[in-house]
Amino acid sequence: MTEQTGQRVPPGQSDIPVIPGYSRLELVSRGSTAQVYRAIQDRLNRPVAIKLLRVDDGLTTAEQVETELATTVALSAQPHIVSIIDTGSTSIGRPYIVMEYCEGGSYGHILARGGPLPVSEVVDVGVKVGEALQAAHEVGIIHRDVKPHNVLRSKYGPALTDFGIARAANDLSGTITLHKLTPQHASPEALRREPQGPASDVYSLASTMWNLLTGYPPFADPGDNSPDPFEYRDRALRDPLPPMPRPDVPPWLYAELLRAMAKTPAERHASAGEFAGALRRGWLRSSGELSTPGDAAPARNGETPHAPAGPAAGPGTAGPA
Structure with missing residues (x-):
């Protein structure tokens, strides 16, 4: 949060x-x-x-x-x-x-305690948080603060939280609550104080996944999880996405992150749902696994679970960061 x-x-x-x-x-x-x-x-x-x-x-x-x-x-x-x-x-x-209440902490705290996460779990975060964002976007809400501390590891898998600065898409002037954004995961348009849309959340989710894979934000120096915000902003607006430093991250996943973090919103995936689907298909192609036991977890409040969404989250639960 x-x-x-x-x-x-x-x-x-x-x-x-x-x-x-x-x-x-x-x-x-x-x-x-x-x-x-x-x-x-x-x-x-x-x-x-x-x-x-x-x-x-x-x-x-x-x-x-x-x-x-x-x-x-x-x-x-x-x-x-x-x-x-x-x-x-x-x-x-x-x-x-x-x-x-999710006992283990947010993914931000999970990362701080144990370092970078397994590729399968990061893909799971991308798929399921992407689906959550799609649900928000379908009712006209842009989250605007997707980051590791705003994703909890619940017993049902990753869960997005904190809609404290979420706004309707038609109420997103560039300066509203800019001071509340997290620069390390804010989209270029947010950093430029321009209006945001669903593609802005796609960017932030991809940035979050990079952070979970490497242990630091994509435009920070390796190992620096708290870069200077002004220097980071300049790098995020100017520099291309650096090469993935982790050899076990498959090329298809880097390609999807590269697209999702394009400087221009129109160059990103058309929706959070499309990004989630691309991650799911990439996982299926590379692993041969359509679903895992984690996808069969009982749904909240007795509703029918969603279709398999990709690799399951690791064991344990999380709580507010």
């Missing part, structure tokens, strides 16, 4: 809110626009994540909070968008979102 990119926060270092129906709140991360708590949902005795939003009419306005609430709830039925359990406001009027 945008506000979850820092280190985990030890409990007891912030005022703990009182939210009826939830107990044992423990602060796990915080940022400029929200805090995230691990809690227990009393009625079902299960762990959940509670995102407590800050409304200050500066970084985060009441309108933006309402947009995030409505967008996240509307999309949470998609199997690879984080599942929403509840929403509400505290006694002092701070809105919150209750989400499924």
